Amino acid sequence: MLTKKQAKAFFIGGTVLFFLIFVGMTVNSLTVGIPQNTNADNITDSVKHGKLLWDQNNCMGCHTIMGEGAYYAPELTRVYSRKGENYIRTVLNAKNGGWGPRGRKMVEYDFTTEEVDDIISFFEWMDNVYLNGFPAEPSIGE
C-alpha cells in the first residue's frame, strides 16, 4: 500500500518534472514558434501602438481576438479581410452615441486619425497571424 512518503515523492517529483518540461516548451514557443507564426518582424511601431490602444480601451471586455476576451461583440482576428479598412474606420469614428448595430451599443470613442490608423495596422498584422486554423471555416456554409 502507498505510504505518505511515497505520495509526497510522487507529488514533488511529478510537479518538478512537468514544470521543467513546461518551462522548456514555453521558451521554445516564445523564441521560435510564436515569432514565426505571428510574423514578428512585421510588428511595426504602428502595430505596437494599435495593440496598446487595444489594451488601454479594454476592447477584449466585449470582443474576442484569437478567441480570447468577452462574448458580447464579434471576434476580430480576421476583421481586416472580412470587413475591410473603411468599415473599421467607420465603426471607430462613429459619433452620436457610437456604433450600435442591431441595438447592441459599442462605446463611443474619440480616436485621432493616427490612432485609428494604428488600430487598423494592428488588425492588418493580426489578419496574417497563423493560428492553427482558427477561426474555422463554417463547415456547412451560408
Next chain:
Amino acid sequence: MKFTSQKIAYHFFALSMLLLSLQIVYGFIMGFAHMGYDVLHEWIPFNAATATHKNLLVVWIISGFMGAAYYIIPDESDTELWSVPLAKLQFWSLAIVGVVAVAGFHVGWWEGRKFLEIPRPLDFLVAINVILFLVIILMTLFKGKKQTTTAWVLTMGLVFLALLYLPGMVYFDNISVDSFMRWWVVHLWVEGVWELIMGGILSFLLIKLTGVDREVIEKWLYVIVGLTFLSGILGTGHHYYYTGGPDYWLLVGGIFSALEPLAFLGMTIFAVQMYRKGNKSHPNKLALYWTMSTAIVSFLGAGLLGLAHTLPGVNLYTHGTLITAMHGHLAFWGAYASLVLAIMSYSMPLMTGRKIYDNRNGHLAFWFSNIGMLGMTMAFAAAGVAQVYLERIAGYEFMVAAEETKAHFFVLIIAATVFTIGIGFFIGNFFSFGLPSDDALNDAPEFEPLLA
C-alpha cells in the same frame, strides 16, 4: 476557536461577502445587456461591467483564501498568529486597493487583459500586500509547535499564487506573447496552485468534520495535488491551440487537459470516501454540505464541463464562445466559491460562539444557490451551443446569432435570481452570527468530539 488571533479571518470573510454581492449586481447588468437592455451603457459600458465582475470574483475568492489561512494556520500550527496588527494592516490595504481598482475600471483605468485588468501601479501594491500576508503566514508557521502537511500544502499554494502573479506584470508588444504569459498566470492559478489551496482547505475541513485520521487524509492529499500538477501544468496547452503558438500544443494540451478531470475526480472520491469512513455525528451540517458540494460540483464544472470543450477538434469551434462562460461559471462556483463558503460555514460558529450550523436559512442558501447556478450553467450551455452552430458552423454574422440567443439570457436571469436568493440567505446567516468574540475561545468542545 483555539486562538484569539484567528478572529482576524472574520474581516476577510465579511469583505468577501460584500464583494460577492457586488459581483452579482454586475452579472445582472451583463445578463440584461445580452438580452438587449443595455440601459446603463452610458455609465457602465459592458467592458467596464465585465472587468468589474471578473476582478471582484478574483478578489473575493482570494480574500476568502486569506481569511481561511488566517483561521487554519494558527489552528494547525498550534500557536497565535505572528502579528495581528500587521494582519489588520494587510486587510485594510487589501480592501482599499480592491476598491480603488474596481472604481478605476469605471473611468477606464485598466490594462484590458482578461482577469488581469488591474493597472500596473496597483499591481505593485497588490504584490506588496500579498508579500506582507505571506510573511505573516510563514512566520506563524515557523514559530508554531508543529508543521502539518495540510498547513504546508495550503501555504505553498499561497506562495505560488503570489509568485505566479509576476509573469502577468510584464508588458509585451506581441499580443500572442502577451496572451501566452497571461495564461501562465490565470491557468496555472485556477488549474494549478489554487487547487493546492483547495486541497489544503478541504483536507482541513475533512479532518475536522469527519474525524478520519490525519495521516490517511494527508496521504491522499499528496496524491491529488500530485495528479493536479501532473495534468494541469502541461494542460495549460489548451489555451495555446489557437493563439499563435506552435502546433505541438494541440497534441500536448489535448492529452494533458483530457487528464485534468482525473484530479478533480480524485478530489470527489477522496471527500466521499472520507465522509463514508468518518463519523457522521458532527453537528455542523452546513459546513459538511458545502464541503461535499465543493468536492462534487468542482468535478462537474471544472472537470466534466472543461473536458466538454477542451479537445482541439471541439475547441476549434467553441473557442471564444459562450461555451467558455458555461464552463467558467460552474467551475469557479464549484471549486472556489463553494470552498470559501464551506470554510466560512465551518469557522463562523467557532469564532462567534453562535451555533448557527443546521438552520433553515442555511439549507435554503445551499439549495437555492446551487440549483440557481446549475440553471445558469444550462442557460449558458444552450446559448453557447446555439452560438457555435449558428456562427461557427453555419457562418452567420455574430449579431445574427446573438439575436437568437436572447431567450437563453432570459432563462439565465431567472436562474440567476434563484442563485441570488440563495446567496441572500447565506449573507443573512453570515451577519446573524454577529462579530467574533473571545468568549468563543475553546467554547466548542462538541465540534471536536472525534479528534480525541
